[in-house]
Amino acid sequence: MSRKMVLIGGGSYGWTPKVATDLMMEEGLENSELVLVDINPDAAQLLCDYCNILAKKMGTGWTVRTSDLEPALDGADVVFISITTGGFDAMHHDYTLPEDYGVFHAVGDTVGPGGSSRTLRNVPVFVDIAKKMEKICPDTWLIHVTNPLGQLTAAVDRATSIKCVGLCHNFLGTRAFLANFLEVERTDIEAVSVGVNHGSWMKDLKVKGQPVDPEKMTLKNYLRYEAAKLDDFKEGMTDEEIEGQFPPGESLSRYLSFTLYEQLGLFPVGGAPHVAENLPFYLNSNQTAQKYRIKRKGVLPGRQKGNEKKRQTIIDRIEGKEEWPTPERSIEAVASIVHSLFTGKESRVMVTMPNRGQISNLPENTPVETWAAVDENGVVPENAGGVPPEVLGLVQGTVAEINLSIDAALTGDRKKFEQAVYLSPMLHRKDCARELSERLLAVHADMLPQFKTK
Numbered sequence: 001m002s003r004k005m006v007l008i009g010g011g012s013y014g015w016t017p018k019v020a021t022d023l024m025m026e027e028g029l030e031n032s033e034l035v036l037v038d039i040n041p042d043a044a045q046l047l048c049d050y051c052n053i054l055a056k057k058m059g060t061g062w063t064v065r066t067s068d069l070e071p072a073l074d075g076a077d078v079v080f081i082s083i084t085t086g087g088f089d090a091m092h093h094d095y096t097l098p099e100d101y102g103v104f105h106a107v108g109d110t111v112g113p114g115g116s117s118r119t120l121r122n123v124p125v126f127v128d129i130a131k132k133m134e135k136i137c138p139d140t141w142l143i144h145v146t147n148p149l150g151q152l153t154a155a156v157d158r159a160t161s162i163k164c165v166g167l168c169h170n171f172l173g174t175r176a177f178l179a180n181f182l183e184v185e186r187t188d189i190e191a192v193s194v195g196v197n198h199g200s201w202m203k204d205l206k207v208k209g210q211p212v213d214p215e216k217m218t219l220k221n222y223l224r225y226e227a228a229k230l231d232d233f234k235e236g237m238t239d240e241e242i243e244g245q246f247p248p249g250e251s252l253s254r255y256l257s258f259t260l261y262e263q264l265g266l267f268p269v270g271g272a273p274h275v276a277e278n279l280p281f282y283l284n285s286n287q288t289a290q291k292y293r294i295k296r297k298g299v300l301p302g303r304q305k306g307n308e309k310k311r312q313t314i315i316d317r318i319e320g321k322e323e324w325p326t327p328e329r330s331i332e333a334v335a336s337i338v339h340s341l342f343t344g345k346e347s348r349v350m351v352t353m354p355n356r357g358q359i360s361n362l363p364e365n366t367p368v369e370t371w372a373a374v375d376e377n378g379v380v381p382e383n384a385g386g387v388p389p390e391v392l393g394l395v396q397g398t399v400a401e402i403n404l405s406i407d408a409a410l411t412g413d414r415k416k417f418e419q420a421v422y423l424s425p426m427l428h429r430k431d432c433a434r435e436l437s438e439r440l441l442a443v444h445a446d447m448l449p450q451f452k453t454k
């Protein structure tokens with residue numbers, strides 16, 4: 001059955017080819033239409049050309065075009081969003097400005113002063129889109145992958161009547177890692193997710209239906225797993241020799257995960273950069289981050305260069321200078337949700353949605369990350385029980401921070417933004433909360449219409 005799907009942020013060199021490929025590979029969605037909307041018309045047109053060639057190569061009858069927002073929404077069956085208000089320049093300020101106050105972000109897109117700042121910029125854009133949807137396509141699902149995932153999902157829920165779900169690949173990526181580490185199939189790994197996006201934990205972790213063996217889940221075993229990938233690894237190496245395979249400061253994405261598992265008996269979802277921002281002891285200095293093998297991703301110039309590389313790859317494929325890859329499904333869940341909504345074939349997907357009781361000991365309406373069942377009737381989150389006591393306090397602190405940032409973004413309340421910055425465990429110098437929050441408001445003032453000039 002033909003459907004009309006709208007991708008806002010369709011000029012993304014990273015997301016658009018991935019989402020388009022996944023959608024075009026789904027049986028039952030043949031001959032559908034993908035409409036790309038972007039504030040950069042040149043990027044949108046480039047991706048449109050790319051996706052139309054892709055559609056012809058795949059032979060599933062899809063068509064792709066560009067459009068302005070409101071005409072695109074007319075008759076839309078589903079709306080996707082993948083945007084970054086302010087782009088890399090704004091993200092760079094979120095990441096670096098807090099360093100003046102001893103805040104060392106590793107990502108800076110979800111929690112901490114940088115994450116709260118990004119919330120303020122993206123919420124007005126999301127709410128504006130959702131309000132337009134209320135008038136043009138009120139029954140259409142809004143599916144997004146934009147950070148901060150939880151804050152934006154909750155803001156749409158609180159400010160509009162639009163059905164909204166946020167999707168992140170971190171849980172599936174963590175499950176895939178554990179399957180490789182434990183030498184089993186991905187489907188052999190089962191766990192319940194409790195917490196918030198980029199701050200959730202695997203509860204009831206099982207392998208082939210049995211509780212995971214803690215003796216296998218050690219930091220030493222993880223280091224041996226990583227060392228086995230190196231060319232000069234030899235069987236029989238001692239723990240000290242294996243440790244020596246990794247130079248000081250070299251990042252290892254799951255080093256912190258196993259450190260926390262040994263301490264708490266729960267495995268965190270996602271790699272070290274996101275996990276560490278909820279436990280900022282591990283980021284209280286560059287030296288501490290290096291000790292625990294945490295990569296601080298940064299923004300400029302690295303991400304900009306990576307984006308330009310993706311753009312050039314797209315151009316080279318269009319011009320026939322680079323071979324087109326064989327289409328493969330990614331681990332993203334966008335296509336799975338769409339397929340279930342439109343065909344009725346049920347799927348089980350990890351989602352972020354407002355808490356309506358799916359996590360028993362977190363506040364109502366807080367955006368939480370849990371499994372959900374999807375079919376033609378919609379997206380229904382599963383009950384996950386409570387956050388275990390070992391990490392409940394950590395999660396509750398994050399929840400308070402993100403809820404304040406949502407309130408600030410929706411109301412333009414400077415004091416609430418200051419309070420979100422103050423409550424963040426990343427800010428050790430609490431007496432600097434007002435100064436830091438005001439500096440972030442000032443540097444992004446032209447993208448914060450909800451805040452009146454002082």
